[in-house]
Amino acid sequence: MTLPAVSFSLLLSALKRAALLGLAWLVLTGGEFGALPYILITVPAATALSLLLLPPGPRPLRLLRLVALFPGFLVRSVMGGVDVAWRAFHPRLPVKPGWIHVETRMQDGPARALYGAETSLLPGTLSAGCDARGMKIHCLEVTDHTRERLKIEEERLARAFSQDEAQGRDDG
Amino acid sequence: MSVVEGIIAGLLVLGVFFYVAGTVGLLRFPDTHSRLHALTKADNLGLGFIVIAAGLHWGDGWIAGKLALVWLLTLFAAGMAAQLVARAALKAEGGE
Numbered sequence: 001m002t003l004p005a006v007s008f009s010l011l012l013s014a015l016k017r018a019a020l021l022g023l024a025w026l027v028l029t030g031g032e033f034g035a036l037p038y039i040l041i042t043v044p045a046a047t048a049l050s051l052l053l054l055p056p057g058p059r060p061l062r063l064l065r066l067v068a069l070f071p072g073f074l075v076r077s078v079m080g081g082v083d084v085a086w087r088a089f090h091p092r093l094p095v096k097p098g099w100i101h102v103e104t105r106m107q108d109g110p111a112r113a114l115y116g117a118e119t120s121l122l123p124g125t126l127s128a129g130c131d132a133r134g135m136k137i138h139c140l141e142v143t144d145h146t147r148e149r150l151k152i153e154e155e156r157l158a159r160a161f162s163q164d165e166a167q168g169r170d171d172g
Numbered sequence: 173m174s175v176v177e178g179i180i181a182g183l184l185v186l187g188v189f190f191y192v193a194g195t196v197g198l199l200r201f202p203d204t205h206s207r208l209h210a211l212t213k214a215d216n217l218g219l220g221f222i223v224i225a226a227g228l229h230w231g232d233g234w235i236a237g238k239l240a241l242v243w244l245l246t247l248f249a250a251g252m253a254a255q256l257v258a259r260a261a262l263k264a265e266g267g268e
Contacts, residue, residue, distance in 0.1 A: 095201055
């Protein structure tokens with residue numbers, strides 16, 4: 001029977017989202033005791049809206065894995081900011097912009113969008129959506145390592161989004 | 173000036189430095205997409221430092237949490253907005 005399995009995963013998604021939104025409510029109200037009862041209205045309403053606007057996909061998001069990626073991402077995004085600041089202030093302006101195409105194994109829209117957003121905060125890369133040839137990445141300077149670095153990053157994020165293993169696909 | 177105040181001042185200076193860097197990049201970089209790099213990456217970092225400074229200044233866990241949430245949402249929005257602007261700029265240039 002498939003019906004119980006589907007509703008169970010839906011319930012799990014609802015619980016996960018409610019927990020996150022509940023946490024957001026607590027933070028927004030500053031833990032105010034008087035605001036606590038309203039959580040019974042706001043969180044179910046926000047969860048329902050969230051499920052309506054972005055129904056859970058077939059591949060679950062592993063929240064803990066995503067959270068575990070955050071410190072590393074933070075360090076690399078700081079490097080991204082320092083890199084761009086260095087280029088901006090350098091008298092000779094060391095910017096040789098170029099485009100590369102990177103094939104992606106992210107099947108789901110949200111996973112792909114988040115990967116693109118992450119890419120845009122990493123040193124030297126900026127995502128401009130995707131086409132038949134994969135993701136279009138703008139680089140401040142195209143180097144041999146750019147592709148490898150993106151691949152490593154994608155691998156990390158793909159695991160958090162339960163995206164299937166790459167099936168022997170290669171970069172275009 | 174206490175030690176904490178000194179740290180706060182230092183963080184604010186760092187934050188402003190990265191905002192200025194983003195703006196300098198916006199003005200100096202050669203094309204739309206390179207400019208977008210500067211705005212997205214440097215400004216996020218600048219906001220990060222200012223958020224930490226503000227959190228230290230208030231010295232309250234809940235306020236720090238709220239600031240962290242604001243920064244997280246900004247980070248997310250900046251990453252998404254950068255992609256949308258980049259895609260739109262590419263279309264406008266006749267790329268796709």
